[in-house]
Amino acid sequence: MRDRLAIITASVAGVFMTVQYFLTAPAANTAYRTILSWMQVVFAFALVVGVIGVLRLNIERLGKRRSGWFYSAALVAGVAAMTILGFVGGTDRGTPFQWVFDHWQAPMQSTVFSLLAFYVASAAYRGFRARSGESTVLVIAALIVLLGRVPVGEWLSPVLPRTADWILNVPALAAKRAILIGVGLGMIATSLKVIAGLERTYLGGR
């Protein structure tokens, strides 16, 4: 019964939100704005549920002293610290909450992603091989854009940046545009299936 109610909700909301694109009546506009604001609140609660899920897992591991419990303690301590700092000290500029974000959270996040610079260099030597016509085209395009988009490429030859521009604005653009159109058509089909009640994965595997 609840699943049927959910499917009907999705269908009614979906049909209305599609049709309202073409409607100009004030009542339709009011309903549209109401649904938009309801979607926002519901999604925010869903974020909170996700947070609670991760916390539960790690608190359980910590409580039962399972393998890796020390790291779970670090995780839980991080959650507690930010939550207390945020609600007690506020989130304005100059607060401890903002400080931890600026000096611990953001730098650590970017450091994790900067590790990829090393691995991409390693992959470039070990795996980026021109073994066929297609891979040769890939390697040549990569080399031209790699050098053409930085000052050293301009210094080596003015042809490099001009060729890189052409590669980006013509053949690469064409391929990406086709992918965009294809993905767009696919997403429209999926949206229609959700509205028709044929696509139900959002119900959690039912």
Next chain:
Amino acid sequence: MGTPRRWIFALVGLAAVAALVLKPGLPASVTQDTRSVYDLIESLDSGAVVMISFDHEASSLPEVGPLGAAIVDHCFRRGIGIIGLALFSEGTAAGYELLGRRASVFGRSYGSGWIYLGFRPQYTSAILGMGENIGDVFNLDYEGHAVTATALGSRVHSYNDIALVVSVADGSMPTYWVEYAQARYQVKIVAALTSVMVTSYLPYYESKQLAGIVAGLRGAAEYEQLLGHPAAGCRGMDAQSAIHALIAILIIAGNVQGWRIRRSRGHGEA
């Protein structure tokens, strides 16, 4: 025997450190794409309002931070009001800090020179909702004031009152700005991106659905040159050149190595 991975890691680190210390200072020309964004903001009236959405994670800050700062500086320098917001949770604190820091440099006060709306997680309803009424989506700003009680917030009700939206992003968010804000409400959108996203957005720029694209540390360096104020973007270009050159050499060396192995196998079989 392949070259040990850690030698390559060491080479990358060495190339970056050497370039940062030695600073060869190779010049970087300003591309037409960056110049177009600069000219677009330059053409706005000084009383105009620009909306800047910080749609990125904290991890991208070294790349989009300098770019966002350059665009914010340009707006503040021209007396353009800025309404900041975030559609990614980590962009919230990053954008708030950036705007506050740059506002104090230019003497722009909160409420009249800039306001920060805060975070909305459901981007579809946020982007569409602001097209109807910004107050529906944000009744209070990030600091807890009623949005309509601020000088800037009281004169901006929807995209009709916004000259330009700049999405500072490291992912798909500019796509949604185009699909929902530009397509329905015809507001101009500029994407200030991480480099990795450039190839994904060139089709939108070529079709004029995006009014401008500027990307990465290179984009920041170019913008800083146009502003006449070199900063983090310009500083990073030498190291960017050095590591790109190293990786290009590694690709060529790897292919030469691979070709030699295939040739020796071919001779061995013969």
Next chain:
Amino acid sequence: MTFIETTTTALLTLAIYSFLAGDNPFYKFAEHLLVGLTIGYTLVVTLKSVIWPQAILPVTQGQFQAIGPLLLGGLILLRPFRRWAGWSRISLALVVGGGAGVAIPAMLKARVLDQMAATVTGATTWGGWIILIGVLATLTYFVFTRAHRGAWGTSARLGRYFMMVFFGATFAYTVMSRVALLIGRLEFLMGDWLGLLRT
């Protein structure tokens, strides 16, 4: 920032970089701390910036039409409890269905029709014609319900070449992105922390 402040940031940065030498307790500690800080941050920002002003405050101010979204949001909180998790699907259905509804006209216009129009109207220069051919060729590659043989197969193969150019360019830009992050971190370590860089 004081030296102590920059040192704490530097130590956490170096703990993450220690992963280059292999997985180790310093990296794991820093990684888990980072996840914890991120979760706590998201919780604070969501509650303070979204749920309080949009869901709870309006109800306390007598705007009873706000009870609807508050109740639907509350249903979502039942999700971790197996017995009542079914009720949360109704709230999720509103978001998913509403999102699907607005997506149809938006994507049809922005991703399909406007892109097709730009492709066709742009075919007035050599570059424009190459783009038109490339788009058609790449689209034929993605039709898997028809065998890639004959003229169709040739077109699909051409599409693959266009995609290889795209992937090569994307790889180069991916390198650019990651390198920019590395430069930012190294500038902090060498400049802000150790003071080795001239400004």
